[in-house]
Amino acid sequence: MSSLETPLHKVQGLGASHSGTGHFWRERITSAALIPLSLWFAYAMLGLVGTNEVAVVSFLAHPWNAILMAAFAVISFYHLSLGLQVVIDDYVHTTGIKLFLLLLVRFVVIAASISCVFALIRIAAL
């Protein structure tokens, strides 16, 4: 799919906010995706509460459940990084500290997302 960015925006790369509406839009898209995924997550957690390790593994090893859990985890972490970026932008005004925190948030959410997906693959192989 071709980019929806205007040529002018591409050349400039920066505005007062250093970006356009992309961040806002991604935050909304991920939140819309998280509505059904959160409901599924609640259904899954309530269905597993009070059970044992065998039940948890066999539930998460099922492809559909593994895919939905991976989607819930990864999209949640992405949504988290978008949200925390706004908080950092609002409250941290020192460029160096701001850059450090923004990189730290991205580093943590990417590491955690990969860990979740890798864990789900290992569970499927248990």
Add this chain to the structure above:
Amino acid sequence: MADHPQETGAPATRRPMSPHLSIYRWQVTMLASITHRVTGAGLGLGALVLAWWLVSVSNGPEGYGSFMDYADTPLGLLILFGFTWALSFHFLNGIRHLAWDMGYGFEKHTAARTGSLVYVLSVVLALGVFAFAWTGHGGYLQ
């Protein structure tokens, strides 16, 4: 001239500021907005606990046990209840935000009413989830 700080360019100039937290009278719409941020950040920790749970389960029975040793304690359950309420609030208030983004519910009294409603419903939802589990209705995926 000293009477016109903008012209001196001195770093200590007192420029007019937009009103913020300490200026406004507290009201439910601003409280809900702040709570949305706080629950969002809190759910970041919750997401890390989710990652910890998945990694623990992937480590087999001992790994699962090591997670449950922490989770199945009074403090662990209290923290899980906190995450349950935070997710309930962020979920419901997030829908409120999406409705605003589509142009619905922006009227002042409507926004205040839905704000209060979100607080009440989030507590009911979180208590409902724990009541559902404690009355033995959970575990249906066995």
